[in-house]
Amino acid sequence: MRQLELSFTGRGQVRGFKFTQIKKTQFAYIYKVEHLGRVWYEVFKHKENTQYNVVSYPSNKAFGIWAWTTPDKETAFDRLNEIDLKGFSNELD
Numbered sequence: 552m553r554q555l556e557l558s559f560t561g562r563g564q565v566r567g568f569k570f571t572q573i574k575k576t577q578f579a580y581i582y583k584v585e586h587l588g589r590v591w592y593e594v595f596k597h598k599e600n601t602q603y604n605v606v607s608y609p610s611n612k613a614f615g616i617w618a619w620t621t622p623d624k625e626t627a628f629d630r631l632n633e634i635d636l637k638g639f640s641n642e643l644d
């Protein structure tokens with residue numbers, strides 16, 4: 552399974568945006584996003600695309616469903632911890 556890159560520059564709708572992975576867990580990721588002097592954080596669940604054998608970065612449609620954006624780093628870490636707790640408890644079921 553091909554993993555997400557640690558750092559990359561966006562294409563398409565996010566052309567020129569700089570993405571940097573700042574945290575990865577078994578269930579989720581946080582990426583720092585920089586564009587035109589602005590910084591925000593994208594937090595999302597670990598999703599595997601078995602058709603292409605890759606881990607997927609969320610598209611615009613995923614935000615609010617399994618991906619979230621916040622300007623605050625602490626809030627991003629809080630969301631990541633929530634995802635991890637849910638993922639861990641689901642594994643226990």
